[in-house]
Amino acid sequence: MSVLRVTRFEFTALMVVIGIAMFTTGMRAQQRGGTVQTDKVVPVNTGANPYTVIKDWAQLTIEARPWGGSNGVAIDRDGKSVWATDRCSPGTTPGCLGTKANPVHHFDAAGKEIKSFGGGMFVWPHGIHVDRQGNVWVTDARASSADDLKNFPGEEKKGSVVVKFSPDGKVLMTLGKPGVRGNPPEALTDPTDVVTDPTNGDIYVAESHTDVTDPNLVGRISVFDKTGKFLRVIGKTGTGPGEFRTPHALEFDSKGRLIVADRHNHRIQVLTKAGKFILEYDDFGRTSGLAIDKKDVIYTADSESTAKVHPGWQRGIRIGSLKDGKVTMFVPPHTVPNSSDGATGEGIAVDAAGNIYTAEAQIRGVTKYVRK
Numbered sequence: 001m002s003v004l005r006v007t008r009f010e011f012t013a014l015m016v017v018i019g020i021a022m023f024t025t026g027m028r029a030q031q032r033g034g035t036v037q038t039d040k041v042v043p044v045n046t047g048a049n050p051y052t053v054i055k056d057w058a059q060l061t062i063e064a065r066p067w068g069g070s071n072g073v074a075i076d077r078d079g080k081s082v083w084a085t086d087r088c089s090p091g092t093t094p095g096c097l098g099t100k101a102n103p104v105h106h107f108d109a110a111g112k113e114i115k116s117f118g119g120g121m122f123v124w125p126h127g128i129h130v131d132r133q134g135n136v137w138v139t140d141a142r143a144s145s146a147d148d149l150k151n152f153p154g155e156e157k158k159g160s161v162v163v164k165f166s167p168d169g170k171v172l173m174t175l176g177k178p179g180v181r182g183n184p185p186e187a188l189t190d191p192t193d194v195v196t197d198p199t200n201g202d203i204y205v206a207e208s209h210t211d212v213t214d215p216n217l218v219g220r221i222s223v224f225d226k227t228g229k230f231l232r233v234i235g236k237t238g239t240g241p242g243e244f245r246t247p248h249a250l251e252f253d254s255k256g257r258l259i260v261a262d263r264h265n266h267r268i269q270v271l272t273k274a275g276k277f278i279l280e281y282d283d284f285g286r287t288s289g290l291a292i293d294k295k296d297v298i299y300t301a302d303s304e305s306t307a308k309v310h311p312g313w314q315r316g317i318r319i320g321s322l323k324d325g326k327v328t329m330f331v332p333p334h335t336v337p338n339s340s341d342g343a344t345g346e347g348i349a350v351d352a353a354g355n356i357y358t359a360e361a362q363i364r365g366v367t368k369y370v371r372k
Contacts, residue, residue, distance in 0.1 A: 031212060033286060033309050035239040038266040041282045043312035047319070047330030050372045051356065055334060057368035058084065058111040063101060066090065070359035072128035072138070072193075072347040073289075073366060079352030080109040084359055084366050085125040085138055095124040095142060098152040104128070104138055104165065109351075111368070117169030123148075123159035126209065127193030127249065127347070131201075135172060136165045139191040141209040143179050160187065162194050162205055173228050175205065185230035189218040195250040197273065201226030204234075204258065206247040212264050219244035221260070221275070234258075234275030239265055242277035249290045249347075253322050261287040261300065266310060268300070270322070281325030284318045286310045289348035289358070296322040301348040301358055317344050317356065317369070331356075331369060 060067060069092065072085040084105050088096035096103050102116035103125040118125070124142035131137065143159035144152070161176035176188035183189070190208040197204070202225055208218040219237035221244075224230050235242050245264035253259055253270075257278065260269040268281040268290070285302035286309065292298050298320055305313040319329035333344055345358025345367060356369035 031309065033212075033245070033264040034266040037280075038282045041266075043314070044283045044285070044318060044327045045312075045314040045316070045330060045332075047327055049329060049331050051331055051369040052372060053334045054368040054370060056365050057357070058082065058105070058107045058366040059113065060086075060105065060116070061113045062116050065101060067360075067364040068095075068101075068103070069361045069364055070345075070347070070366065071126045071141075071361050073345075073349045073357050073359040074128045074130045074136075074347075075349045075351050075357075076106070076130055077132060077134045081114070082107045082109075082111075082349065082351070082357055082366065083128055083130055083136055084347075084357075085128045086359075086364070087122075087124050087126075090364065094148060094152065096120075096122045097144065097148055097155050097158075104136065104169070106167075107366075111366075115169070117165065118163075121158065121163065121171075123155070126191070127206075129194050129196065131196045132198055134167045136167060137194045137196070137203075138163050138165065139194050139205070141190045141192050143181055143190070160190055162188065162191055162203075175203065175224060175228060184222045184224075184233065188222065192246070192248050193250045195252060196226075197256075198252060199256065202231070202273070203228070204250055206244075206250050206260070209246065209248075212245050217245065219247060221247060221250070221258075232275070234271065241280070242269070242271065242275065244269075248288050251290055251292045253292050253296050254294065255296075259290065259292060259298070259322070261290045263288055263304070268298070268325070279325075281320075281322075283320065283325060283327045285313050285316075288346040291348050291350045291356075292322065293350055293354075298322050299348055299350050299356060301344050301346060303344055303346045303361065315344055317348065317358070334367065335363065 068086040068088040070086040088101040100119040102119040104118040106114045126141035127139040129137040157179040164173035193206045221234040248263040249261035270278040284300040287300045289301040317331035320327040347359035354371040
């Protein structure tokens, strides 16, 4: 009898521990974001919506497979064809581990796949950028964990890098040490996005995509020259001006200012190329992706706002001007608002005709929003 009672007690204790662990994990996944300043902002969930939605706009016809979760989308230098990344598998993990599927895709203006490449190179393809020469830059926002390597042995030399490809898929440069998280110039930590300075080719890399509850959280932008030589680090982890928690997207505006989607701080930051803080805009929500057109209109994708992480704010696409930071258009989710199915995508891009494309992390694929 005593053995049975002890076993029951231990089982009950184990269930309590497991329950606490699951609760804690859930809380980390839904941790409240924002800053003292952004918490005061009245939610912006309205605005003009001059767009028609085309779901599942692009199909992976070359490999004839379903989309994995997609985080990155960009417009080619021709102004009309579209590049996108996917992480090969439907869920968050294992990403592209254990597969030779190509995660980098090029589509024509009608959504037909032109080419794909990058198979066997990535863990978790994320941001994508096309430079003025037409080269394609892709970030890999994870490295293989110990558990990953148990399931996928031999995959330790992948992840946590930025790769520069020619338009035909030839590797031209790699920043960071594959499979290693660390500090530049030797390594990078889970880079989320990359952009190149159109005037001199300098490379700006946003880091990191790690758990914001990590006491060693990295929040920075690492800068390299066009040859890959490390130059400097911009910012640090925090909530103050010029500090970041999950800098998730980068772009330059027409004035050469660096625009940063500081996602977990619920703001857009405007910086000089040297990293000096200029101002912040707080009306665009919990921004995962951003794009800027030639008139400095900013397009942002909020794919994560919920009652827990950003009370009162709805997921959607917010559009405004970098001149004043005011939202003038709001495109609501094309699925159930604030559902776990996603709604507006993470990555966002705008073609020369003003049509919007979003990369869908949850429901997967690319959605097109046609300007009426």
